[in-house]
Amino acid sequence: MIKVALALLVATATATSAADISCLKCHEKENALYAPSAHAQAGLTCLDCHGGDPKATDVTAHATDNFKRPDNKKAIAELCASCHGDVRRMNPYGLPTDQLDRYKTSKHGEQLFAQNDQKVAVCIDCHGVHDILKVKSPQAHVYPTNIPQTCGRCHGDVKLMQEYKLPTDIITQYKSSYHAYMVFEKGDLSAPTCVTCHGSHGATPPGTAQVGQVCGKCHVRQRELFEKSPHAEAAAAGLFNECVSCHGNHGIQKASVELFAKTCVQCHAKDPKQLQLRDDIAGLIRRAQDGCSNAVTVVHDATVRGLATDDEELLLQEAKTQVTQLEAMQHLLAVDQLQPVVKRSDEIVKLTLADVADLERIERWKRHALTPIWAFLALMAIIFWAKRRQLEQGRKP
Ligand code: HEC
Ligand code: HEC
Ligand code: HEC
Numbered sequence: 001m002i003k004v005a006l007a008l009l010v011a012t013a014t015a016t017s018a019a020d021i022s023c024l025k026c027h028e029k030e031n032a033l034y035a036p037s038a039h040a041q042a043g044l045t046c047l048d049c050h051g052g053d054p055k056a057t058d059v060t061a062h063a064t065d066n067f068k069r070p071d072n073k074k075a076i077a078e079l080c081a082s083c084h085g086d087v088r089r090m091n092p093y094g095l096p097t098d099q100l101d102r103y104k105t106s107k108h109g110e111q112l113f114a115q116n117d118q119k120v121a122v123c124i125d126c127h128g129v130h131d132i133l134k135v136k137s138p139q140a141h142v143y144p145t146n147i148p149q150t151c152g153r154c155h156g157d158v159k160l161m162q163e164y165k166l167p168t169d170i171i172t173q174y175k176s177s178y179h180a181y182m183v184f185e186k187g188d189l190s191a192p193t194c195v196t197c198h199g200s201h202g203a204t205p206p207g208t209a210q211v212g213q214v215c216g217k218c219h220v221r222q223r224e225l226f227e228k229s230p231h232a233e234a235a236a237a238g239l240f241n242e243c244v245s246c247h248g249n250h251g252i253q254k255a256s257v258e259l260f261a262k263t264c265v266q267c268h269a270k271d272p273k274q275l276q277l278r279d280d281i282a283g284l285i286r287r288a289q290d291g292c293s294n295a296v297t298v299v300h301d302a303t304v305r306g307l308a309t310d311d312e313e314l315l316l317q318e319a320k321t322q323v324t325q326l327e328a329m330q331h332l333l334a335v336d337q338l339q340p341v342v343k344r345s346d347e348i349v350k351l352t353l354a355d356v357a358d359l360e361r362i363e364r365w366k367r368h369a370l371t372p373i374w375a376f377l378a379l380m381a382i383i384f385w386a387k388r389r390q391l392e393q394g395r396k397p
């Protein structure tokens with residue numbers, strides 16, 4: 001208890017000394033942003049970045065030799081890295097110290113350090129200046145759900161992007177994508193935002209050679225299958241942009257069998273063999289999907305009518321698994337490998353339908369078997385009633 005009180009006292013004492021510096025008297029606006037920041041929480045003050053005289057109560061506070069106001073992006077990167085590139089300083093916090101080195105390999109960093117281009121992003125454009133929060137804080141500018149806005153400040157700026165001949169619709173494309181739907185509507189942070197695909201500090205567009213690796217980091221199975229497909233060789237030779245050729249990059253939508261109609265023809269319009277293959281594969285997938293959804297309806301109807309369909313529900317799960325497997329396996333573009341899965345799916349559907357038919361037969365039988373029993377009981381009741389009446393009438397004088 002005493003220890004806690006002491007610790008609190010010490011903490012208040014350091015906080016007071018930090019709050020005592022004269023800078024805060026004139027710079028309330030900056031301080032309001034700064035106070036909740038990760039830097040303030042770690043005990044850093046204005047002096048750590050700006051220098052100056054913390055005792056002076058007039059503008060001579062700025063008159064010291066060490067006073068600085070970094071206004072060039074290179075100087076800012078170097079200021080941040082003076083601590084964040086220093087292993088000894090960052091060790092207690094367990095933070096990596098490679099941000100500047102990585103940044104220099106990004107298009108942003110290359111442009112800044114080689115061309116002195118002041119329009120690219122530097123540390124403060126992504127993290128903020130005085131309001132830098134821990135990256136895990138949901139309010140941080142670099143928190144996944146804030147990333148599109150952070151990048152969008154420039155990459156959604158049509159005039160700026162035209163200057164660099166870069167697309168101006170990346171942000172809107174991304175926001176319409178299935179990935180964004182997962183992140184923003186479903187709260188699934190395992191789906192990618194800009195920096196998951198591009199890297200944060202080493203931001204470069206994944207070149208043709210690396211695109212598959214980016215998607216394949218998460219879509220491991222699809223990547224493995226693609227590697228065995230007829231396009232793998234063309235991709236290795238740089239003639240085919242792996243996943244992006246069929247799915248796009250920023251505006252990726254939920255995939256469905258309709259994609260076959262849209263994609264193959266873009267490159268194989270004059271290859272009847274390839275288009276035939278496309279139709280065969282799409283046909284197999286449709287057959288399995290339709291079979292499965294028909295079985296789902298039949299089992300559902302049976303359940304509604306009060307039949308006990310627990311076993312059939314299990315079969316349905318199995319049928320759905322086959323369809324899911326098929327939707328991934330089509331990445332092989334090999335009909336002979338898909339056929340066994342479709343066959344198995346067909347069998348499960350057949351079995352399910354037969355099971356439901358059996359259930360219905362039993363139900364009908366139960367109904368019919370009960371009819372004579374009811375009739376017999378009714379007859380007995382009538383006879384009993386008649387007998388009683390007869391007896392009563394016999395007793396009357
Ligand atoms: C007497 C009031 C006062 C005190 C004390 C004071 N400042 Fe300032 N400061 C100003 C004014 C006024 C400006 C110019 C307007 C502006 O940029 O906000 C300024 C500007 C600045 C700038 C921007 C300089 C530029 O070239 O754009 C920085 C950085 C700064 N102050 C930091 C500090 C720090 C650090 C301290 C404490 C060591 C401090 N100030 C103390 C009033 C003060
Ligand atoms: C982690 C480093 C860091 C700390 C700590 C810091 N600043 Fe700054 N400050 C900067 C950088 C970098 C800029 C330049 C921002 C820019 O060019 O947009 C800046 C800019 C300023 C400016 C110029 C006006 C502006 O907003 O661009 C003022 C005034 C200022 N700081 C005051 C303060 C005061 C007061 C504190 C303490 C409460 C403080 N700073 C703490 C890094 C820091
Ligand atoms: C293009 C945007 C961008 C730029 C520029 C940028 N960062 Fe980051 N930074 C991020 C994102 C996003 C994260 C969140 C973690 C991640 O995705 O790596 C991050 C994380 C961090 C972290 C937390 C530890 C870590 O490495 O994950 C530190 C510290 C950091 N950045 C410092 C810097 C410094 C210093 C610079 C300038 C040399 C800088 N950042 C430039 C986007 C950026």
Ligand code: HEC
Pocket residue numbers: 038039042044048049076079080081082083084093095123124127129132133134135136
């Ligand atoms: C004087 C040393 C120093 C300077 C200069 C400095 N930082 Fe920091 N930074 C720290 C310390 C210490 C922490 C606190 C780490 C903690 O509490 O986990 C920190 C935390 C951070 C974090 C949060 C990391 C996390 O844990 O999520 C980011 C992001 C960050 N700094 C970015 C910057 C940027 C951008 C600049 C330049 C404008 C900068 N820093 C300048 C020392 C510094």
Ligand code: HEC
Pocket residue numbers: 107108111119120121122125126147150151152153154155164166194195198200203204205
């Ligand atoms: C301060 C403005 C600004 C911000 C913020 C910004 N960028 Fe950039 N970015 C640029 C500019 C300007 C270029 C053009 C550099 C060039 O191509 O010469 C660029 C280039 C790029 C490129 C390389 C494009 C190419 O092929 O040349 C990628 C990738 C990129 N940015 C991703 C991002 C991501 C991801 C974010 C957010 C985490 C982000 N940027 C935030 C200004 C910004």
Ligand code: HEC
Pocket residue numbers: 148151152155166167170171174179192193194195197198205206207208211214241244249250
């Ligand atoms: C699912 C992964 C993914 C996501 C998420 C993503 N990108 Fe990209 N981005 C790519 C790929 C792949 C390319 C390269 C396209 C190609 O090779 O055809 C690219 C290209 C770019 C380029 C260069 C465009 C060009 O034509 O040169 C910029 C700039 C860019 N992305 C910015 C962003 C921004 C900003 C966001 C967030 C709103 C974002 N990206 C989200 C994968 C992604």
Ligand code: HEC
Pocket residue numbers: 178179182188190191192196197211214215216217218219243244247248249252253254255256
């Ligand atoms: C950071 C991980 C990650 C990266 C990187 C990533 N994705 Fe995704 N992707 C997801 C998640 C999570 C989902 C939603 C869950 C699901 O359906 O698998 C998803 C969904 C999809 C879907 C829709 C799936 C469906 O059910 O119809 C497609 C298509 C897709 N991604 C393609 C790509 C492509 C192409 C790339 C590379 C340009 C890529 N993804 C990069 C995680 C990622």
Ligand code: HEC
Pocket residue numbers: 230231234239240241245246260263264265266267268274275277278333
């Ligand atoms: C972005 C262009 C592009 C798209 C889209 C595309 N392909 Fe290809 N495909 C190629 C290239 C390039 C090759 C390798 C050169 C060649 O054999 O024509 C290839 C090769 C093939 C081969 C091997 C041909 C052989 O003789 O070895 C098959 C099979 C094939 N594609 C089927 C398809 C199907 C089916 C689709 C749609 C699901 C499709 N492709 C979509 C560009 C594409």
Ligand code: HEC
Pocket residue numbers: 212215216219222223224226231242243244245246247255256257258259260263285327328329330331
């Ligand atoms: C030749 C065109 C083509 C290429 C190349 C391609 N896909 Fe697909 N992908 C499709 C089609 C068509 C579907 C829809 C299948 C269905 O649902 O009927 C699909 C479905 C998907 C799905 C959802 C179904 C599932 O498997 O869960 C994901 C995720 C996916 N693709 C990821 C990728 C990734 C990652 C790559 C790169 C390694 C890639 N795709 C390469 C055409 C392609």
